[in-house]
Amino acid sequence: MSGWRKASRRFGALAALGLGLGAAAPALPAPARVVSVNLCTDQLAMMLAAPGQLVAVSKLADDPLSSVMVEQARGYAKTMGQAEQVYLMHPDLVLAGTYTSRASVDLLRRLGVEVVELAPASRLSDVTDHILTVGAALGREPEARALADGFAADLAALRIDAGQPVGAAMYYPNGYTTGAGTLADDILTATGFRNIGAEAGVTGGGNLPLERLVMAAPQMIVTSTPYPGASRSEEILIHPALAALRETAGQARVTDADWICGTPHVLRAVAAMAGAYRAMTGGGS
Amino acid sequence: MLIAALAGLVAVLFAASLLVGPAALGLGESLRALFRGEGEAVVLVMREIRLPRALLGAMVGGALGLCGAAMQGFLRNPLAEPGLIGVSGSAALGAVIALQTGAAAAFALALPLSALAGAVVAVLLILALAGPRGTALVLILAGIAISALAGALTALVLNLSPNPFAASEIVFWMMGSLADRSMTHVWLAAPFMALGAAMLLSLGRGLDALTLGEDAAEAMGIRLARLRLVLILGTAALVGAATAVAGAIGFVGLVVPHILRPLVGARPSRLLPAAALGGAAMVLAADIAVRLIAPDRDLKLGVLTALVGAPFFLHLIWRTRRAAA
Numbered sequence: 001m002s003g004w005r006k007a008s009r010r011f012g013a014l015a016a017l018g019l020g021l022g023a024a025a026p027a028l029p030a031p032a033r034v035v036s037v038n039l040c041t042d043q044l045a046m047m048l049a050a051p052g053q054l055v056a057v058s059k060l061a062d063d064p065l066s067s068v069m070v071e072q073a074r075g076y077a078k079t080m081g082q083a084e085q086v087y088l089m090h091p092d093l094v095l096a097g098t099y100t101s102r103a104s105v106d107l108l109r110r111l112g113v114e115v116v117e118l119a120p121a122s123r124l125s126d127v128t129d130h131i132l133t134v135g136a137a138l139g140r141e142p143e144a145r146a147l148a149d150g151f152a153a154d155l156a157a158l159r160i161d162a163g164q165p166v167g168a169a170m171y172y173p174n175g176y177t178t179g180a181g182t183l184a185d186d187i188l189t190a191t192g193f194r195n196i197g198a199e200a201g202v203t204g205g206g207n208l209p210l211e212r213l214v215m216a217a218p219q220m221i222v223t224s225t226p227y228p229g230a231s232r233s234e235e236i237l238i239h240p241a242l243a244a245l246r247e248t249a250g251q252a253r254v255t256d257a258d259w260i261c262g263t264p265h266v267l268r269a270v271a272a273m274a275g276a277y278r279a280m281t282g283g284g285s
Numbered sequence: 286m287l288i289a290a291l292a293g294l295v296a297v298l299f300a301a302s303l304l305v306g307p308a309a310l311g312l313g314e315s316l317r318a319l320f321r322g323e324g325e326a327v328v329l330v331m332r333e334i335r336l337p338r339a340l341l342g343a344m345v346g347g348a349l350g351l352c353g354a355a356m357q358g359f360l361r362n363p364l365a366e367p368g369l370i371g372v373s374g375s376a377a378l379g380a381v382i383a384l385q386t387g388a389a390a391a392f393a394l395a396l397p398l399s400a401l402a403g404a405v406v407a408v409l410l411i412l413a414l415a416g417p418r419g420t421a422l423v424l425i426l427a428g429i430a431i432s433a434l435a436g437a438l439t440a441l442v443l444n445l446s447p448n449p450f451a452a453s454e455i456v457f458w459m460m461g462s463l464a465d466r467s468m469t470h471v472w473l474a475a476p477f478m479a480l481g482a483a484m485l486l487s488l489g490r491g492l493d494a495l496t497l498g499e500d501a502a503e504a505m506g507i508r509l510a511r512l513r514l515v516l517i518l519g520t521a522a523l524v525g526a527a528t529a530v531a532g533a534i535g536f537v538g539l540v541v542p543h544i545l546r547p548l549v550g551a552r553p554s555r556l557l558p559a560a561a562l563g564g565a566a567m568v569l570a571a572d573i574a575v576r577l578i579a580p581d582r583d584l585k586l587g588v589l590t591a592l593v594g595a596p597f598f599l600h601l602i603w604r605t606r607r608a609a610a
Contacts, residue, residue, distance in 0.1 A: 229448030
């Protein structure tokens, strides 16, 4: 999970590269067969691809715990992302995350398949870059530009500049929290909250002992939905101290698929948090 | 005298355990919160996070120390220890099965009961394979086999779980930890531990007689079959409850009785309560150490007890060899 966030700072350069490719080589024909092997590139590809252009998406696109586009994903073949399976789909272009199995990506490249990799978004402004990068790779620049502009406008409308931000904490199994430099942190700060995890000195993802969470007394606690089966890691989410904290905090929410990817769907998470902020402060700006 | 000194040590370590933690709290502030309930957040930290942790440290350590002393007395074998002979591992398997089948979620007592059942199976196997007349070697070999089997089955169950976190918890079940436990766990373990401790402490006279040999013990009116039954159930209740809430913590039952045995004149009846207190002190100290060494990560308790216990174990093997030669 922590890896998901770490290298995302490199994204700026990567996006520029993607854009540069699209701009510098307009003569290249748009890829006719595209396969996406990453949950987040799945979403952008489904939103941007021309009819028939996208051949397959990742298996995760089917999982309602992770995917926000389960309905749309029904119309596509699914792949587990192994090089062999992907190669046999004869793609002109493969969209992958930078945390997709290195071995699979390297093998596909050796086999002559073009692979565009997207780092996970570490802030809301990355979403625009992601949209444009995928749009350029698909040869769908105008559509990408329209989507990106719409996203920026919607985000601007939702954004809350709070004079006195409300303390909020993201709290996950094993006491994991998301600190500075993460998409979740940016969602919190964009909607009138201050991130307790970041204030505790966590950068990226890291552990925040339950004791320190209790002492920070957040007024909003965002946790995750437990997976089926049982685990000791998730027991912290039902710890009596956390339950008491939730009660005094008055506001608790659960992260869902909306929070995972830096795509326009993240606006639903932003809207939910903005709504929560307004409800807590009785209006707000 | 020794008991009073050990009780004092446990009290000091218990207090230290309450005062150590990642949230920097003042001494007065902590105590006021704990006893008088002043300061909302501090009260939560003291009563719901640190108190259960300290209580469980003392309870789990006491259980393991007591079991080690009782098993060593009964088997008249210095290497008998719940962790080494696979009783803790089997208890962990029982606990994991209860958790992953959903039994523990449906019925809270299923967790300690299932761990207890796992421990009973292991104790029965050990007694069948290496009873009082078995050598130290047979005992250890049987223990290795039972540990390996229980460990493999635990890993299998956790790997097959639909929960992505479960597989990473294999190390918790094998090494043990008290991080983020709550009063719920204290209440879950306490009745079983109280029952098990009462059973084992009642064996003092019988174990004393056994030091003279089985025939002599029977001549003194000790009913060996009953003693064995009480030992099996008492050990299983203690190890089962301890493992269900804290994972398998090794070597406590080995190290503590050995250090204390010369101090009690090698009398099992006096060793039993002393080993319980000594075990509590050892686990409390280890749990304080894991929080000081790595405050922000969950260093496993078993790592520390093994670092102390394994060299000790080697020393014991060395001594056993020399005695045999």
